Amino acid sequence: MNRHSFDKTQEVRTKVLQGMSLIIALVALVVAYVNIIISKVYILGAIEVLLAVFCFYTYYKTCVSASKVWHRWAVAYAYFFVVFLAVYILKTDEGITHWICTFPILAYLLFGKKHGLITSFCLLFASVIPLYSFLSLGGANSLHLIVNLGLSYMTIWTVSHIYEAMRYSNQETILNLALRDPLTKAFNRRALQSRFSKQTVIDEPVCVALIDIDFFKKVNDKYGHDAGDAVLTQLTELFVEKFKEDNVFRMGGEEFVVVINTDQQAAYDLINCLIKTVESHHFTYEKNSLKITISIGLEELVTDSFVDLSKILKAADGYLYIAKDNGRNCAVCSINNSMLGNKKAYLLAK
Numbered sequence: 001m002n003r004h005s006f007d008k009t010q011e012v013r014t015k016v017l018q019g020m021s022l023i024i025a026l027v028a029l030v031v032a033y034v035n036i037i038i039s040k041v042y043i044l045g046a047i048e049v050l051l052a053v054f055c056f057y058t059y060y061k062t063c064v065s066a067s068k069v070w071h072r073w074a075v076a077y078a079y080f081f082v083v084f085l086a087v088y089i090l091k092t093d094e095g096i097t098h099w100i101c102t103f104p105i106l107a108y109l110l111f112g113k114k115h116g117l118i119t120s121f122c123l124l125f126a127s128v129i130p131l132y133s134f135l136s137l138g139g140a141n142s143l144h145l146i147v148n149l150g151l152s153y154m155t156i157w158t159v160s161h162i163y164e165a166m167r168y169s170n171q172e173t174i175l176n177l178a179l180r181d182p183l184t185k186a187f188n189r190r191a192l193q194s195r196f197s198k199q200t201v202i203d204e205p206v207c208v209a210l211i212d213i214d215f216f217k218k219v220n221d222k223y224g225h226d227a228g229d230a231v232l233t234q235l236t237e238l239f240v241e242k243f244k245e246d247n248v249f250r251m252g253g254e255e256f257v258v259v260i261n262t263d264q265q266a267a268y269d270l271i272n273c274l275i276k277t278v279e280s281h282h283f284t285y286e287k288n289s290l291k292i293t294i295s296i297g298l299e300e301l302v303t304d305s306f307v308d309l310s311k312i313l314k315a316a317d318g319y320l321y322i323a324k325d326n327g328r329n330c331a332v333c334s335i336n337n338s339m340l341g342n343k344k345a346y347l348l349a350k
Contacts, residue, residue, distance in 0.1 A: 007175065009112070016109045017072050018062035024079055025055035031086075044082075044089050051082050072110045079106065080123060087127075097149055100127045104157040108164045116164060120157045127153070181250040183229055184236035192249040192257055196307040203303060206259065207267035207333075210297045210316035211239075213254035214328040219290060227285040231292060234283050242274055257313070264300040264333055271296050271331045279329060295323040298333035 028048045036045035058075050061067040083099045103123045108116035128150050179191040213219075213235070220228040232254065239248040239258055247259040258274075260267040275294060283290040297320030299312050319332040326332070 007171070009171065013072065013110060013112075014062055014067055017067060017075065018059060020106065020110070021055040021059040021062065021075055024075065025052045025059065028052035028055065028082070041089060044086060047082060047085065051078050054078060076106055076110050076119075084126070097145070100149065101152050101156050103127075104153065104160045108160040113161065113164045113168055117161060120160070124150070124153055124157070184233050184250050186236045186239070186248045186250040186256070187246070188249060189251050192251075192259075193309060195259070196309045196312070201306055202301045204261070205263040205303065206261055206301045207264055208299050208301065208312050208316055209258045209260060209267065209271050209331075210251075210299075210313060210320050211256040211258060212295050212320055212324070214293045214295055214324075216254040216292070219292065223285060223288060223290065227288065227290065230285040231283045231290060234281075235278065235292075235294075238278065238281065239274075242270075242277070257316075264298065264335060267298060267300070268331060268333055268335060271298060275329060275331060293329035295320060295328045296331040297321070297323060298331055300333070 028051045032045045032048035032052065035041040035048065039045075055075060055078075058067065058071045061071060080103060083096075083103075086096050087100070100123075104116070104120040107119040107123070110116075111119060128146055179187055179194070181188045213231070216228065216231075219231055232250075236248060236250065236256075239256065243258050243260065247261070249257040249259075251257055258271075260270060262270070275296065278292065278294050281291075283292060297316040297318065299316040299319065301307060301312060319334075323330050323332040
């Protein structure tokens with residue numbers, strides 16, 4: 001299942017990189033002009049010109065959707081380096097040390113929570129400890145500068161970390177709401193559609209099993225809808241145990257899809273084992289033990305071709321119809337010649 005089509009994190013980071021590249025480039029040009037023309041600090045000015053050129057290049061790449069992950073790291077660490085260099089070359093009373101406080105914001109926006117935390121921690125020590133021994137202001141002034149810089153940095157760091165942690169948590173919540181069934185926690189139809197988008201090309205054997213619970217309405221009528229919900233949840237757990245979480249989808253009601261990454265014969269053997277497992281399993285609700293069976297229609301995807309999920313599900317639904325017509329509690333696919341019989345005409349009509 002392709003979560004990336006719903007996850008906009010990388011798109012946001014690219015937009016941040018685009019904006020930051022332009023801002024850093026413009027600021028670097030202004031500061032370079034000041035250092036070269038006014039302050040006569042030629043080495044620092046030349047480095048800032050190079051930073052501006054690279055940032056303009058990165059900005060262009062983001063505009064044409066050709067940016068790479070290394071561009072983010074390169075822009076960020078080039079910026080960090082130039083700020084450090086400026087701090088050690090220029091006088092601290094010019095206020096250049098204030099730029100250090102922008103490090104955590106940039107690190108979290110470009111790298112995320114984990115790498116933002118590590119980067120911010122390393123940059124704090126790279127800033128404060130050497131700066132303290134380097135400063136020539138002396139005594140209380142030096143200590144006051146370090147304390148204020150450190151506290152300001154840590155405040156911005158803390159806010160950046162909390163913001164990114166909350167953003168990530170909210171993103172995961174939204175993705176789960178969008179892609180998971182709220183009752184069973186299995187992936188839903190939207191997630192299945194994302195996995196087999198029309199851009200997907202199958203390059204290895206894959207089968208889709210459409211599963212329906214036999215006479216599920218009787219469970220709800222006899223024991224209540226809460227019992228039905230319990231059966232659906234426990235059945236999902238069985239599917240996940242057999243086929244892993246990423247391959248189990250609830251389509252709605254008592255209907256599920258299981259994706260099996262193998263050829264049709266092997267998949268047919270696996271789902272027949274699943275049918276026996278479900279038939280012998282005791283589903284529980286309160287003090288009641290419930291027995292159910294399932295019927296399955298199995299369709300194999302054509303390799304080296306684009307996937308049309310609607311056609312796949314339609315074919316699997318045809319086989320599921322035949323399974324129910326043959327007494328339920330069984331699986332049907334194109335290799336079931338004995339079960340298909342004259343019903344092949346029905347499938348062709350579908």
